[in-house]
Amino acid sequence: MMFAHEIAEQVRTGKRSARAVIEESLARADAVQAELNAFISIPRAAALAAADAIDKKIANGEDPGVLAGVPVVVKDNICTKGIRTTAGSKSLEHFVPPYNATVIERLQAAGAVVVAKANLDEFGMGSSNENSAYGPARNPWDASRVPGGSSGGSAVAVSSGVAPIALGTDTGGSVRQPAAFNGIIGYKPTYGRLSRYGVIAFASSLDQVGVLARSSKDIALVMDVMAGHDEHDATSIPEDKPQFLASLNAADLAGIKIGLVTELSGEGNTEGVLAAISRTKDLLSRLGAQVGEVSLPNAPYGIATYYLVAPAEASANLARYDGMVYSTRIGENALGQAEVMMKSRGATLGPEVRRRILMGTYALSSGYYDAYYGKALKVRRLIANDLEKAFSEFDFVLTPTTPTAAYKLGEKSSDPLAMYLDDIDTVLANLAGIAAVSVPAGKAEEGMPCGVQFLAPAMQDEKLIRLLSALELAQGETFAPLSPFKG
Amino acid sequence: MYEPVIGLEIHLAMKTKSKMFCACPADSFGQEANSSTCPVCLGLPGSLPTINYEAIEKALMFSLALNCQVPDITQFHRKNYYYPDSPYNYQISQFDKPVGEHGFIDLSNGRKIGITRCHVENDAGRSVHPAYANYSLVDLNRAGAPLIEMVTEPDLRDPEDAREFLQKVRAIAQALGVSDANPEEGKMRADVNVSVRLPGEPFGTKVEVKNLNSFKSVQRSLEHEIKRQSRILEDGGSIKQATLGWDEGGQKTYLMRTKEEAADYRYFPEPDLPPMQIGQNWLEAIKAKTPELPDLKLARYLAAGIREYDAQILAFDHQLASFLDEVLKHYSEDAQAVANWLNGDITGYLNAEAKPLQTTSLSPEALAKLLKLIDTNTISGKIAKDILPELMQGADPEKLIAERGLSQVTDSSEIEALIESVLAENPELVERVKANPKAINALLGQVMKASKGKANPEIVRSALSKKLAI
Ligand SMILES: [Zn+2]
Numbered sequence: 001m002m003f004a005h006e007i008a009e010q011v012r013t014g015k016r017s018a019r020a021v022i023e024e025s026l027a028r029a030d031a032v033q034a035e036l037n038a039f040i041s042i043p044r045a046a047a048l049a050a051a052d053a054i055d056k057k058i059a060n061g062e063d064p065g066v067l068a069g070v071p072v073v074v075k076d077n078i079c080t081k082g083i084r085t086t087a088g089s090k091s092l093e094h095f096v097p098p099y100n101a102t103v104i105e106r107l108q109a110a111g112a113v114v115v116a117k118a119n120l121d122e123f124g125m126g127s128s129n130e131n132s133a134y135g136p137a138r139n140p141w142d143a144s145r146v147p148g149g150s151s152g153g154s155a156v157a158v159s160s161g162v163a164p165i166a167l168g169t170d171t172g173g174s175v176r177q178p179a180a181f182n183g184i185i186g187y188k189p190t191y192g193r194l195s196r197y198g199v200i201a202f203a204s205s206l207d208q209v210g211v212l213a214r215s216s217k218d219i220a221l222v223m224d225v226m227a228g229h230d231e232h233d234a235t236s237i238p239e240d241k242p243q244f245l246a247s248l249n250a251a252d253l254a255g256i257k258i259g260l261v262t263e264l265s266g267e268g269n270t271e272g273v274l275a276a277i278s279r280t281k282d283l284l285s286r287l288g289a290q291v292g293e294v295s296l297p298n299a300p301y302g303i304a305t306y307y308l309v310a311p312a313e314a315s316a317n318l319a320r321y322d323g324m325v326y327s328t329r330i331g332e333n334a335l336g337q338a339e340v341m342m343k344s345r346g347a348t349l350g351p352e353v354r355r356r357i358l359m360g361t362y363a364l365s366s367g368y369y370d371a372y373y374g375k376a377l378k379v380r381r382l383i384a385n386d387l388e389k390a391f392s393e394f395d396f397v398l399t400p401t402t403p404t405a406a407y408k409l410g411e412k413s414s415d416p417l418a419m420y421l422d423d424i425d426t427v428l429a430n431l432a433g434i435a436a437v438s439v440p441a442g443k444a445e446e447g448m449p450c451g452v453q454f455l456a457p458a459m460q461d462e463k464l465i466r467l468l469s470a471l472e473l474a475q476g477e478t479f480a481p482l483s484p485f486k487g
Numbered sequence: 488m489y490e491p492v493i494g495l496e497i498h499l500a501m502k503t504k505s506k507m508f509c510a511c512p513a514d515s516f517g518q519e520a521n522s523s524t525c526p527v528c529l530g531l532p533g534s535l536p537t538i539n540y541e542a543i544e545k546a547l548m549f550s551l552a553l554n555c556q557v558p559d560i561t562q563f564h565r566k567n568y569y570y571p572d573s574p575y576n577y578q579i580s581q582f583d584k585p586v587g588e589h590g591f592i593d594l595s596n597g598r599k600i601g602i603t604r605c606h607v608e609n610d611a612g613r614s615v616h617p618a619y620a621n622y623s624l625v626d627l628n629r630a631g632a633p634l635i636e637m638v639t640e641p642d643l644r645d646p647e648d649a650r651e652f653l654q655k656v657r658a659i660a661q662a663l664g665v666s667d668a669n670p671e672e673g674k675m676r677a678d679v680n681v682s683v684r685l686p687g688e689p690f691g692t693k694v695e696v697k698n699l700n701s702f703k704s705v706q707r708s709l710e711h712e713i714k715r716q717s718r719i720l721e722d723g724g725s726i727k728q729a730t731l732g733w734d735e736g737g738q739k740t741y742l743m744r745t746k747e748e749a750a751d752y753r754y755f756p757e758p759d760l761p762p763m764q765i766g767q768n769w770l771e772a773i774k775a776k777t778p779e780l781p782d783l784k785l786a787r788y789l790a791a792g793i794r795e796y797d798a799q800i801l802a803f804d805h806q807l808a809s810f811l812d813e814v815l816k817h818y819s820e821d822a823q824a825v826a827n828w829l830n831g832d833i834t835g836y837l838n839a840e841a842k843p844l845q846t847t848s849l850s851p852e853a854l855a856k857l858l859k860l861i862d863t864n865t866i867s868g869k870i871a872k873d874i875l876p877e878l879m880q881g882a883d884p885e886k887l888i889a890e891r892g893l894s895q896v897t898d899s900s901e902i903e904a905l906i907e908s909v910l911a912e913n914p915e916l917v918e919r920v921k922a923n924p925k926a927i928n929a930l931l932g933q934v935m936k937a938s939k940g941k942a943n944p945e946i947v948r949s950a951l952s953k954k955l956a957i
């Protein structure tokens with residue numbers, strides 16, 4: 001699979017038809033699906049029709065858009081008009097949105113083609129893709145391992161060459177962690193830079209659409225298309241034209257200061273992950289950056305804070321999946337309305353989702369609000385303050401993306417708490433609403449890829465992608481290789 | 488003697504172009520079920536609410552008119568509860584940062600009624616239960632329509648005061664264009680809280696009465712409930728906290744729920760809608776475009792010479808007040824005369840026809856013309872009253888009078904002739920009047936009748952007196 005900017009260039013200049021590109025992508029999707037269960041739907045007919053429409057535009061001499069013919073895989077919690085969107089849940093098994101998410105609307109207007117809807121943990125709740133009602137996706141580097149989550153299918157799609165670009169959503173690391181587990185780039189923009197309109201909500205104050213890709217130029221290309229104010233999202237940042245492509249190709253990092261987070265770069269990480277951090281430090285120094293250490297004293301409370309705020313919001317966001325509209329009603333004609341709602345929710349929402357709804361409901365309950373949700377909001381502010389302080393001294397903050405590389409399916413699924421603790425590095429950016437990117441950092445244990453994470457202040461996204469492009473330029477071909485998955 | 492303690496909770500359907508959090512029309516009256524909807528008000532997965540600033544502005548204007556303190560920052564919260572016609576299973580409402588707090592309204596008896604708070608929220612849809620069907624249907628046209636909820640302090644002490652309070656709220660809402668505030672169309676709904684106590688004692692146990700769809704029901708249900716509670720206490724019983732309904736047919740309250748479990752709505756800040764900075768500039772702009780409030784109208788009417796009683800009625804009835812103001816543009820000679828017509832014959836006509844003023848075709852210009860015709864003695868007051876029903880249907884008074892020859896007879900020779908014939912036909916009556924001049928009205932009546940009401944009664948009276956030498 002070529003990069004998005006290469007495909008668009010070929011299609012726009014008539015070297016290759018959009019149809020040929022999309023057919024190849026669909027064939028690859030079938031092969032990947034057969035062994036890795038990366039997708040929930042593959043909308044073949046719609047994808048081919050979209051490709052033909054682009055070829056027709058080109059034949060008519062019309063501008064087919066800067067992403068003409070670029071196949072894109074979309075996480076199945078982002079609404080696609082006319083294409084089933086399940087959020088990985090049985091409760092939305094039959095939901096076909098009558099509207100497009102704003103990001104989809106903008107991608108399609110630029111000529112991108114949705115080739116598959118990617119597998120995910122139900123409603124984005126999970127770090128291994130094992131919480132999908134449609135079965136777990138698997139890691140293309142080793143099919144006995146998890147691909148990470150919740151945007152697991154999106155990461156698999158890019159790493160196994162179905163598409164150069166996949167959209168995920170990142171509420172506590174759901175784009176960055178699977179990117180690290182698959183050896184690709186996972187970028188979570190500043191909260192509000194990408195519209196959430198049409199993104200099925202998990203935790204509204206934390207959710208952000210993110211991009212999974214293998215090149216900084218591809219990320220810049222789609223960000224310039226998708227970013228910008230959306231009047232349908234009240235939390236969307238008012239901004240002029242985004243400037244991602246213009247910020248690329250940094251030859252060096254002279255004068256850039258990077259702070260490695262003390263609390264997150266020691267104990268709790270595997271040897272392989274720590275080695276990746278030290279390789280990254282060396283590379284940064286070689287490129288002229290100054291690497292120091294920075295303390296985020298409240299970082300250890302990030303997990304507790306996140307697992308109060310996110311479930312609390314989720315408890316309201318998911319209240320509408322009550323069997324009345326979107327799924328089968330259990331006990332209709334026999335039971336009262338409240339009981340039908342309860343039974344239907346029990347039957348169509350998975351165990352992890354139910355666990356989080358219960359936690360969130362509890363945290364908001366009268367008499368407990370101040371001790372749990374209220375306290376969590378205060379700590380959230382302290383974490384943001386810690387980061388603000390760090391950014392007064394450093395341009396970027398560096399952490400591992402995850403404490404380990406991808407683990408085996410079933411290895412952690414019986415211990416939710418252990419799984420929650422793995423989000424320790426990633427939740428900070430969501431709690432603070434800042435930009436973050438997971439950058440491939442070679443292999444950790446047993447030949448599995450791992451990543452390191454850079455955090456940037458809010459609205460410094462372009463600068464963050466510029467840093468990414470410097471690291472990419474220094475490493476060339478070896479930066480974010482495709483997985484060895486043959487299919 | 489027990490004293491009632493009354494508080495009100497009032498919902499007003501706001502009059503805005505679009506719904507509270509989406510672009511669908513706010514008023515879908517008469518539309519096909521579920522046709523005025525979009526992903527947002529249907530609560531489709533992924534949809535997001537956005538704030539209708541027209542609604543916020545009107546709510547702020549209303550809060551200011553109720554003398555509320557308006558905060559620097561106002562914010563929405565989610566109120567969690569499950570209901571089939573609530574598509575999110577939570578309501579977007581306000582909690583600790585509403586648009587207004589600590590306001591008041593002065594009643595005509597000088598009593599000040601505190602307003603605890605005023606907040607904005609979205610309405611639910613409507614459940615329809617077809618007869619004999621084993622299912623219910625949901626219409627979401629109303630879902631997401633903007634509402635103002637206002638809550639009073641327990642400051643009311645009399646059902647009549649409660650009614651006046653509601654009338655004042657309605658007048659303010661209508662004058663500002665915030666709401667049609669029409670209970671019959673469900674644009675204004677009130678729940679009441681009422682308890683009784685012996686004067687000086689602490690508040691008694693209160694009950695809530697719901698389903699009150701007119702001001703009269705509010706007043707009646709309060710009267711009924713005060714009697715009921717007083718009787719129980721007089722008999723040595725105690726009041727149980729409860730939610731009651733009002734049976735309009737039987738004119739009595741009935742029990743809906745007794746055990747009041749404190750509902751836990753798990754309010755938390757709505758993460759989809761950032762808090763709004765209100766700011767002095769915005770408030771100044773709102774104040775600048777606030778229409779004249781009923782209290783100011785009242786002062787203006789009194790200054791124009793309208794009696795207190797009439798001025799009160801007119802100032803606090805938005806339809807009548809707007810009509811009066813239009814009439815006064817064309818006829819400013821005698822404001823009290825306009826008031827008499829509006830509060831007298833016109834209101835009488837509207838009550839008999841059970842119609843609101845704005846559904847009739849009476850124009851302010853027509854009423855102004857009518858008053859001028861009376862002033863210039865072109866027609867008598869009686870003729871004016873006679874032709875009012877036609878004016879209510881859009882007739883022009885000048886044309887009508889010309890077509891029917893209804894102009895008053897002021898020509899003395901014509902009147903002279905009428906008198907001659909009446910005197911000739913009623914010799915006994917003439918004798919009686921001569922004996923008792925106070926009986927002149929009987930003869931006057933006969934002459935007026937003979938003139939078919941067109942003779943000027945003053946001219947007839949003086950001519951008769953002269954003729955009979957009394
Ligand atoms: Zn709508």
